[in-house]
Amino acid sequence: MADSQLTALETFLKDYPSIKYTPPSSPDYPSISKVWNLARQDNPLAIVHPQSAADVSAVIRYAKSSGIKFTIRTGGHNLQGRAIAEGALAIDMRALTSVKVAADRQSATVQGGILQQELATKLWQEGLATPTATIPSPGYVGWATYGGYGPFSARWGLGVDQIISATIVNANGAIVEADDSLLKGIRGAGGVFGVIVDLAIKVYPLESILAGVIVYDSQDISKTLTQFNAAYQKLLSDGVPLQLTIQQMAFNAPQGRMFAVSFMWSSDDIEQGQRWCEKIAALGPALMNTVALTTVPDWLAGNGALVPLSVYGSSRTHNLHQMTPDVVEIIGRNLAKMPSDPATMFSIHQLRGPSAAPNNESVFAAREPHFMLEILGYATAEEDRKGSEQWAVDLWSEVQQLDAGNVLPSAYIPLDFLEEPRQPGALSRLFRSHGQEILALKKKYDPENVFDLTVPRLKYYW
């Protein structure tokens, strides 16, 4: 079956020489088909590399007419490795990376295969920025369209809030501009309706940032976490400017387990930022402070060096109304026994300001102010995977059981563990009241489920 599919695919590609092709026999196939989570050991049928929206359109028309299953692969950073699937054609979007800034410099049209680092670099050359993830290597579209948490969220909102318009290759293989209802679905349900070949997004003038990591004495990590959070709550109640976003994190450095804060001041008023840096550093026993004047591309590149290039395992998320003392106690106790693998990590994103404001033009569910716990049960070696995953499940379960009222009824799709087949109620765990709206959009725009192997896979909810 695979052989005949490959032969037919190669015949089709002869008419489209612009589409690059990596067959399983290519020496590049193993590296190109690798995704961040190596636990996904699927072998794609082959990989195609469209060079334009027209190429994507041709591939979708071909896949639909020949009944070939396919996945979309951009940064390969889906935490379950869903950019590839066994026997499915992988459509690698990474050649589509152009960025066109509008004449008024308030928006830019970015192609669907661009990664965070490339986008930040191209915008910075123009004196502009837009919200990004914390790490340089995830795809921009996969990040922005499923939510898009990051260091500029308090200032400018989430990734979904930046999307002005979208061009997709739809289920018929046509290149179309998303209408208002489809656009609403794309802002939160990402690529379930088609291949996103470009997005027009909001961009903002920015000349400098003050950013880096503040590391605290972590000999007693539980005590430091508790001290930091008690003081940070007090600071929040006094008022923290929206130019500041902090992300608490715990990770394993060569020196041992560390509690730290990623600090981002996204305003040209650097003196004010420095005062806030001192205040944040004083919230705990600070040991080291790398916060300095830098650029978004340099800051992203520096963060990239802190995260393993590939891992084994799975992650869990919780969205919480409050970091109550009981929650902090559970997290601290579990951080004290976090496995020592460099890929086992934990972090806390906070949604406030515009990122926590209702957006009726989006199906992204968690719009109230909250804290998102990112519990990364990964290991760099496959044999250590189980221990890290169990640690993540245990921490997740303890928080869940503590106080159901504090846990928001939806998870963060890109970072969560999506079980297949799904449990009852799983759709509302992803999208809350928007679940049925998304299914209706899917039936309208992709009635034959051409885009089946997507994140999430909607056929499990029909």
Ligand SMILES: Cc1cc2nc3c(=O)[nH]c(=O)nc-3n(C[C@H](O)[C@H](O)[C@H](O)COP(=O)(O)OP(=O)(O)OC[C@H]3O[C@@H](n4cnc5c(N)ncnc54)[C@H](O)[C@@H]3O)c2cc1C
């Ligand atoms: C190390 C790491 C750090 C991360 N940091 C953050 C963070 O700070 N904030 C945050 O919110 N998230 C973060 N994430 C999650 C990440 O943003 C999401 O998993 C995102 O979806 C990854 O996009 P990708 O293109 O790399 O994924 P891929 O694995 O390539 O693609 C995943 C899926 O996205 C869809 N998709 C991707 N591109 C397209 C397209 N052009 N058209 C249609 N569908 C498409 C497809 O369904 C595809 O299967 C992080 C993940 C990792 C592994």
